[in-house]
Amino acid sequence: MYDLLIKGATVVDPSQSIHGVNDIAIEDGKIARVAPDIPAAEASQVLEVKGKVVTPGLIDLHTHVFAGVNANGVDPNIGGVRAGVTTMVDAGSSGCDTFGGFPRHILPNTDTEIICFLHICRTGLATTPDIFSPASIDLDHTIQTITENRGIISGVKARMVSPALEIMGMEMPRLAKRAAKEAGVPLMVHIGDTEKRYDANVIRELLPILEQGDIVTHYFTANPGGVLDADGKLVPEAREAHERGVWLDTAHGRMNFSFAVGERVIDQGVLPHCISTDLTLPGRARTVHSMTEMMTRFLAMGFTFDQIVTMCTENPAQAAGISDRLGTLHPGKQADLSILDIQEGDWIVYDVIGDSRKADRAVTPVMSIKRGQPYEAAWGPRPWGWAPDTA
């Protein structure tokens, strides 16, 4: 007898080349079977979701959920299981001096799974600016914190911003890379100087130090230090990084996503691997949106729904080191699913500059299933509801 049977939805799981109407049976928090017409009598609970779409649980590769500690921390359930997202990667909200708050105060109080990348700055994003002196970095304590918290911490985070770069130059990302390497985890690097002060060519020095498995985040940033040169050409180091197996993530956030940059990058043929929100408080600002709204932006940019699902499931699972159990609906894997609605209409979506694009479909959350447990979508991080504006 299955614990839960999800019936009648269009199942989209690019990791298994599945796109069609199927039922999904769940037992003991794991996927038991994906097949058409599994009899309802074989399960103790049945969810009829005809007309909806089911994907592997969405993974948001870049968020900030150190709620109650950092001023920008979002309640992980609001952006997580109540928003159709089953796993969130916290991208450097904490550093070695503050990480202890995660296992003590955040992880026991959320149903959304959280994977942490540890900021190379000792205090994470507790203060702005984060790094204001070379003493903001404690390499040994950073490595020790990662090795003592394996399974929770899966990477190191560094931010290519001022004043950190003005004070330390390339020594800052090099120390972050060293910490990551010695701890045996990937490095995630924020590109684009939000202060708009540092030399934009720094991207050409940064990318060569990244290895296979490392992550560039804010791939479509319009801030100085992004991947386009002054003539709008993709810097050659970006293509080389892509060829080496560096993950390219588009984290939107409040300051780092431009349709125009994205379209120029795409035209030059080096596509992003991952979509993420960079969700922070104030999460109700116009430019800070949920994962399903990010998916809608990518529909507006011309990506197929299946491409988008790969960028929100299989790829971030690999980048965050959790692909042994997440990012797929393969039988035996953790029963994390997202139930989504695709609403046709004349939608309009915005980037951080206020530039807009039209979309004829909008993705909205219906329900999350986390380890076999259902969660209804709640109001979410936006006060005006889930769907984008209409044109």
Ligand SMILES: [Zn+2]
């Ligand atoms: Zn961020």
